[in-house]
Amino acid sequence: MAKADKSGAIAELKSEFESSSAAVLTEYRGLTVAQLKELRVSLGGNAKFAVAKNTLTKIAANHAGISVLDDLFQGPTAIAFVKGDVVEAAKGLRDFAKANPLLVIKGGVVDGKSMTPAEITKLADLESREVLLAKLAGALKAKQSQAAATFAALPTNMARLAEALRAKREEAGE
Secondary structure (H helix, E strand, O other), X not given: OOHHHHHHHXXXXXXXXXXXXXXXXXXXXXXXHHHHHHHHHHHHHHEEEEEOOHHHHXXXXXXXXXXXXXXXXXXXXXXXXXXXXXXXXXXXXXXXXXXXXXXXXXXXXXXXXXXXHHHHHHHHHOOOHHHHHHHHHHHHHHHHHHHHHHHHHHHHHHHHHHHHHHHHHHHHOO
């Protein structure tokens, strides 16, 4: 590879690292081109799956301020650059790795924090961002409904208490 090509590749990888919310490193040894295409399709628009030379990727990651991945650049390495929901991309990689054991998740970085393969699998076990937000909204709405019911019950209970007191006094002849 010519020096200009290497510089261009490093710049492109650096921009991918900087614009991504996460990067997951995988080993793809033994996977066919068709399987890699299937993986790219399963990740959808959420992530970009790229194969690059370890040395160039390591240089680009260091230029982007990510040095926690240095130990993972051994053997054939491909990177999933995640632009959208990290959980969805982690699910896609996990599911593909289950179906194709030749894909091995080496680790990654999410928002600057190093992640082990086990942590990425735990991340994949989470529900999607939309589902978590919907659950949070439902919980907040339930609390508001309970508060509204409590506040609405106060005047009703006060009216019942006043009516019971009036009836008791009437019976007592007051």
